[in-house]
Amino acid sequence: MKYVLLLLLTIFAVDCHSQRLQLKNRAADALNGTEFSKSIRDSSLSLEEREKIIFNEIQSGNIPRFYRKLSVIRDTAIIKGELTTIKYYALPDFLAIGSDSDYFYCPMRPQLAQKLADLLDCSLPTRKISDRIYQTAAVKMMPQPIPPSKAMITVPVFERHTRMVQQQRDQSIRKYPLGSLVAGNKKDVVISNMIYNSKNHLRVAIYGWHKPDGKAIQALYNGHTTDHVDYSHGIRLIQNKLWLNGKKTTLRSILESETLHPLLSDEGVIGKAYYPVE
Secondary structure, three states: HHHHHHHHHHHHHHHHOOOOOOOOOOOOOOHHHHHHHOOOOOOOOHHHHHHHHHHHHOOOOOOHHHHEEEEEEEEEEEOOOOOEEEEEEOOOOOOEOOOOOOOOOOOOOOOHHHHHHHOEEEEOOOHHHHHHHHOOOOEEEOOOOOOHHHHHHHHHHHHHHHHHHHHHOOOOOOOOHHHOEEEOOOOOOOOOOOOOOOOOOOOOEEEEEEEOOOOOOEEEEEEEEEOOOOEEOOOOOOOOOEEEEOEEEHHHHHHHHOOOOOOOOOOOOOOOOOOOOO
């Protein structure tokens, strides 16, 4: 009986640990979202300089507290005639910088998103994972596009869309407090077999922005270079460690598997499930 109890406690402890983002605690004097967005608003900053600042801020632990507990996602598929289950963990919302009360959604190039994912032993989602997160989400938000213009890649428009999303989120905050799984507020930057186009040029692959009927506004698309970073792009990190029929494995091993990939991919095996990091 003691052995069984010890085993159950061990399993519980491992599962709890897997649900938390392994990142430094946020410093008491860290910038809030408004302060941070103002600090990168200077138009003289190059994209490279801006992204160095973003990386350093996140690496230092300046993300809201509620992001640190990951949300569980479950799915099933029939593999070789048998029902197969998978369980993995995702950020409860798209990545943001700041405090619980004042945070800023931070679009970025996929190379930086991958660098952060590597830092935190995570991955970016696939199209199938994006769909499954929307299906699972407690808070299904209404997409709020801003008319396209040259300004859509600028920080002031990032700030504007952050405010729009947060105003909508405030309407459900009593029923679904911070940390509830949220979707529908951004497009996903995804990993895909379309990361490289037909000429083998690197592209950012985007997908999602689901509507209430569950259909995505943005089909899987790779028409932009990776330097295109606009207000609609969201970064959702997925923990690399996951559970297949209750046994621990990794996201990448599932995506590379000829038999198991349908659990996480609807576009076949994804052999390069990552963006190159400079």
